[in-house]
Amino acid sequence: MRISVEEVFETVKMTLDHHFDIRTVTLGINLKDCMDRNLGRFAERAHRRIVEKGKLLNRFAKLIEHKYGIPITNRRIAITPAALLLEPLPRNVTTAVRLAKALDAAAREAGIDFLGGFGAMVQKGMTSADENLIDAIPRALSTTKRVCGFLNLASTTAGINMNAVAKFGHTLKDLARRSRNGIGCAKIAVFANVPEDNPFMAGAHHGIGEPDFSLNIGISGPGVVRNVVLQNPDCDLTQLSEVIKRTVFKITRAGELIGREMAKLMKVEFGIVDISLAPTTSAGDSVAEIVEAMGVKQMGLPGTTAALAMLVDAVKKGGAMASGNVGGLSGTFIPVSEDAGMIRAVKAGTLTLEKLEALTSVCSVGLDMFAVPGDTPADVLSAIIADELSIGVINNKTTSVRVIPIPGKKPGDIVHFGGLLGSAPVMKVAKIASAKFIARRGRIPSPIQALRN
Amino acid sequence: MAKQKAKTAQICIMTVTGTDRVGIIARLATAMAKANINIIDVNQNIMADCFVMTMAVDITKAAIGMDIIKKRLDKIAKEMSLNIRFQDENIFKVMHRV
Numbered sequence: 366m367r368i369s370v371e372e373v374f375e376t377v378k379m380t381l382d383h384h385f386d387i388r389t390v391t392l393g394i395n396l397k398d399c400m401d402r403n404l405g406r407f408a409e410r411a412h413r414r415i416v417e418k419g420k421l422l423n424r425f426a427k428l429i430e431h432k433y434g435i436p437i438t439n440r441r442i443a444i445t446p447a448a449l450l451l452e453p454l455p456r457n458v459t460t461a462v463r464l465a466k467a468l469d470a471a472a473r474e475a476g477i478d479f480l481g482g483f484g485a486m487v488q489k490g491m492t493s494a495d496e497n498l499i500d501a502i503p504r505a506l507s508t509t510k511r512v513c514g515f516l517n518l519a520s521t522t523a524g525i526n527m528n529a530v531a532k533f534g535h536t537l538k539d540l541a542r543r544s545r546n547g548i549g550c551a552k553i554a555v556f557a558n559v560p561e562d563n564p565f566m567a568g569a570h571h572g573i574g575e576p577d578f579s580l581n582i583g584i585s586g587p588g589v590v591r592n593v594v595l596q597n598p599d600c601d602l603t604q605l606s607e608v609i610k611r612t613v614f615k616i617t618r619a620g621e622l623i624g625r626e627m628a629k630l631m632k633v634e635f636g637i638v639d640i641s642l643a644p645t646t647s648a649g650d651s652v653a654e655i656v657e658a659m660g661v662k663q664m665g666l667p668g669t670t671a672a673l674a675m676l677v678d679a680v681k682k683g684g685a686m687a688s689g690n691v692g693g694l695s696g697t698f699i700p701v702s703e704d705a706g707m708i709r710a711v712k713a714g715t716l717t718l719e720k721l722e723a724l725t726s727v728c729s730v731g732l733d734m735f736a737v738p739g740d741t742p743a744d745v746l747s748a749i750i751a752d753e754l755s756i757g758v759i760n761n762k763t764t765s766v767r768v769i770p771i772p773g774k775k776p777g778d779i780v781h782f783g784g785l786l787g788s789a790p791v792m793k794v795a796k797i798a799s800a801k802f803i804a805r806r807g808r809i810p811s812p813i814q815a816l817r818n
Numbered sequence: 819m820a821k822q823k824a825k826t827a828q829i830c831i832m833t834v835t836g837t838d839r840v841g842i843i844a845r846l847a848t849a850m851a852k853a854n855i856n857i858i859d860v861n862q863n864i865m866a867d868c869f870v871m872t873m874a875v876d877i878t879k880a881a882i883g884m885d886i887i888k889k890r891l892d893k894i895a896k897e898m899s900l901n902i903r904f905q906d907e908n909i910f911k912v913m914h915r916v
Contacts, residue, residue, distance in 0.1 A: 367859060367874065368831065368872075368907065368910040368911065368914060369861070370861045370862065370863045370865075370870055370871075370872050371863070371865065372910060372913075372914040373831055373833050373870075373872045373910055374833065374835075374863075374865055374870045374872075375914075376909065376910055376913055376914075377833045377835070377903050381901070381903075431884050431885055431888060432884060432905070432906045433905050433906050433908075433909040434903050434904065434905035434906075434909070435905075435909065615913040615914070616913075618912040618913050619909055619912060619913050621912070622908060622909060622912045
């Protein structure tokens with residue numbers, strides 16, 4: 366049966382009026398075989414591969430964009446966690462920083478805006494190379510433009526590495542000091558149960574369980590979902606869930622088609638479709654506004670957690686029906702600075718850090734892109750991270766933290782990052798929290814998997 | 819033979835939205851003919867106060883690439899104050915057919 370005018374119009378309207386786009390095509394690249402005891406030799410091999418594949422990624426993304434008329438907003442590269450690549454190299458910060466700069470140069474030459482993977486898996490313990498990488502993060506991320514970092518600090522099977530959590534509080538403060546408005550901190554996320562195939566920055570990396578190359582895709586349609594919720598103002602929640610499912614099914618199928626075709630053109634394996642709702646600062650492209658369209662007066666007020674839980678579940682059901690390759694984070698992003706509705710809610714006082722933390726227990730992906738005063742002590746940052754990661758560890762899900770301590774700012778101030786990163790209202794946090802708890806260090810053991818209440 | 823032909827056909831859907839006026843189809847049909855593109859089907863409707871026309875075309879034997887087709891359509895869109903999209907049919911098929 367030929368497609369009807371109505372169906373065509375529905376799709377066209379999604380891209381024209383409701384910001385439907387393929388948020389990112391991310392190519393995962395294995396660099397393990399490039400490893401060397403000599404940094405120059407490693408950098409040369411890695412450079413060649415990143416530039417060659419990055420240029421192809423750009424070329425084919427443009428071709429597919431033309432063919433299907435769906436914008437592909439970002440083209441990115443994720444690499445083998447850099448801490449592994451540092452293993453054979455000398456243990457000093459300068460080497461790690463030079464490695465980051467080499468990756469940055471390769472991404473620039475390939476025309477790729479972000480390259481993810483400057484990170485380590487340290488949920489149980491740190492090798493000396495891991496520690497070296499963490500020590501290098503402040504310099505590496507403040508002196509490069511395109512490199513993004515991640516650290517997996519916890520997992521359900523290993524527990525929480527509190528040595529690394531305590532260390533990272535200081536790393537963040539140092540990084541914030543070295544970059545304007547602390548913006549360097551927007552380029553690193555810490556995780557519990559990090560997925561190895563997530564296409565979204567800042568946490569993207571090409572995990573060790575991945576093939577040589579893998580093409581992953583992140584779709585995004587908060588605007589599309591919001592529109593469909595607005596068009597059903599009076600139906601009950603069961604019906605609303607159905608409507609959301611159907612819409613997400615459609616956009617996931619589009620993502621799957623584009624991902625498969627991209628992978629085929631690039632002659633690499635197709636990885637996953639990440640169905641996370643990823644907001645942007647454009648008007649209407651907001652997750653908070655979906656929740657508000659569902660009937661919650663403002664994001665953060667009572668009712669928000671239930672509404673968000675239902676929304677995310679409907680998104681997952683629709684997506685899972687549409688594609689057998691759903692993976693990555695596949696939750697809902699609620700970054701404070703990148704979502705106009707979230708910013709409004711923080712300014713109005715309805716959304717606090719405590720409520721945000723509660724929301725992350727029902728949806729991915731954690732406390733994301735929120736600003737705190739620059740004089741927040743390192744142990745308080747570590748304590749916020751430990752709290753958030755424990756939600757992921759206990760509930761067997763991914764959680765992450767991307768916090769930006771902004772030097773010289775106090776609660777209520779607004780900081781404009783510009784571009785995709787939006788602007789963040791500085792949130793109120795305690796100045797004194799749990800210094801003694803963090804100073805204990807060690808590892809919070811992995812949780813029991815029975816007795817689930 | 820016929821089966822093979824059907825398999826290799828590349829169908830695209832052109833979507834035109836804007837205000838209805840004399841000569842839209844004529845203008846677009848001429849552009850398609852010049853590029854050796856066969857028109858398979860034309861439909862139109864008024865939706866949400868908006869004139870919408872879709873044209874299914876086969877670009878298998880097209881003399882020019884999709885990027886150039888789009889450039890020419892953009893020019894027509896500008897001159898006739900219309901919005902024209904040109905997309906491979908498969909995107910609609912995957913989204914609207916289970």
